[in-house]
Structure formats: C-alpha cells, structure tokens
Amino acid sequence: MPATKSVKLNTGAEMPTLGLGTWKSGTGEVAHAVEFALKNGYKHIDTATAYENEAEVGQGIKASGVPRESFFLTTKLNNNDHLRVEEALDSSLKALGTEYLDLWLMHWPAPMVQDLSGPDRSIDWLDTWKKMVEVYKANPGKLKAIGVSNFCVDWLKRLLDNSDVVPAVNQIELHPSCTQEELVELCRQKGIVVTAYSPLGSNDSPLLSSEIVKKIAEKHNVHPATVLISLQANKPGVNVLSKSVTNSRIISNLNVIDLTDEEIKELQGIKTNHFRVCHPNWTGWGSLGFSDCE
DSSP, rough: OOOSOOOOOOOTTTEEEEEOOOOOOOEEEEEEEEHHHHHHTOEEEEGGGTOOOOOOOOHHHHHTOOOGSEEEEEEEOGGGGGTTTHHHHHHHHHHOOOBSSSSEEEEEEEOOOSSSEEEEETTTTTHHHHHHHHHHHOOOBBBBBEEESOOOHHHHHHHHHHHSSSSEEEEOOOOOTTTHHHHHHHHTTTTOEEEOOOOOOSOOGGGGGGGHHHHEEETTSOHHHHHHHHHTTTSTTEEEEEEEEEEEHHTTTTOOOOOHHHHHHHHHTTOSSSOOSSGGGGTTTTTTTOOOOO
16 A cells, blocks of 8 residues: 555545654754744644643744645644633644644543543543534534544444544554554544554664664665654555654655555564553553553
8 A cells, every 4th residue: 555645534634644743842842843844845733732832833833934724733632621622622722823723632531630640530531522522513613623542442432332423533653563453443444544653663662673674674765764654654544643853854754655565564563572652551541441552
C-alpha cells in the first residue's frame, strides 16, 4: 500500500497523512517548530491542552503567515476537563488563536480530578463523549470533526454501541513494538482513521538500530526514522505524527517513502521486547480495558 498525501475522514474531509506532533517539545521551541513546519510544507499540526503549549503553537501559526484554511489543526480535551467540555473547547480556541478546529479529540477515556492527581470514578467518559457530540452538532463553525485518543478495542466498542456519531479518528501509539493490530483493524472496519503517534518508539528508540530498519533505510537511501514514519503512512486508513524541533529533522521527516508489502511485513515482524511509550497505567486507571501491544 503506497503512502498517500491524505486520508479521508468519515465526515468527508481530507486529513493530511503526515503531521507535526508537539508532545514533549520544549517551551520556547514549539512556536519555531510550528512556524518552520508550516512554511516548509506541513499541512497538519497536532497539540493538546495537556501539553501546555497551545498558546505557543498559536504563536507559531500566526508567525508562519500560512492561511488557516490551508492546514489541518488538532487538539485534545484534557483529562480534568470532562465536566467542562464546551468551556474547554473555547479555551483551546482562544489559546490557539483560531476560530475553529479541524479535529478535537478526547485525550484519554480517563476523567481525572482537577489537580490530575488521580482518577475521578464518579465521571463516565461516555457521558463526556456524548457532551462532545452535543457541542459538535451545535457548533459546526467551531468543530469540523471529533474523535478519540488512546482508546482500546473494548472501550471503542462501548462508545460505538452508545453513540450516533462515529469518531472520525482514534489517535494511538503505533510502532513495530506496539502494533495494536486488532484495534487498527476495528477502526478500519468502522471507518475510523487511525493517527499513529510515537512511530519511532521513543527518543533513542532501539527500533532505530534494528538491522531490519537499517537494511531498508540503506536500500532507499533514507534515515531509519524515515522508514519507521513511512511504515504507518503506508497503511490504509492510517496517518502519522512525527515530532521534532530541529529544522533539518522536520524537513527530513517530510520524506515519506513507499514501502513494498514485503518490507511492511518485515517491519511489522521485528522481534523486540513489546513496549509502550505512553502506557495507560500513568492515569491511575490501571490497564482496565487496555491490552498489551500485540
């Protein structure tokens, strides 16, 4: 499956295949990265209230001078905002300096107390989703699409059984040590685009030194990171986020390549210890509803 420039959402909108992720980008670096990325061909910027950089992302957007309608913008509802959905949306719009979002995601199905010190089990994330649907339907000028993030198979099935709106996107961790194949297939069957984050595995990931990755990178004369990013971009119904604040790497990450079916099979079959960069245990909800990466 060759890489494409965009994937179609169930709303009919086109979402760029490659986006700039801003998770863990340092304060003082994000605005430049966003500005540089937009000026050099990126068509999707991804952030979240939890990253505490929406205002800086907004500064980068403004500094780029790139018309708002020419790129796709995603942010996410924070875990401690499950009881203030509409207010949280307006706060994100204000911080980003934009009148609308192309995509708004529930960051985790894990409502938390205000100080983020632990879970608030009195709140059902399904009620939060229903409120997001209500806000989405009432505000087409503010929200072009809504979706979820870090949803496992069981929780996604629960949502689908109880909602008349199918999420446009499920943003999840995807790389050869966390393939989540059952979840990806479920999303594909239901017309939900999968956005892959952490495609390299992590900073200084052991995947970058995999002999399989290096062999394929040498064949295509690209950096090993390009191979891992391209792996996700070559899957039907999947797009991918790359993250960097370095100009040269931001440019390099744009170089998505076509992979053969055999190369994809090799990459998916890399035998390393399965690991997650962002395991749901951090939320305090434990791994309820989550399975280990296949």
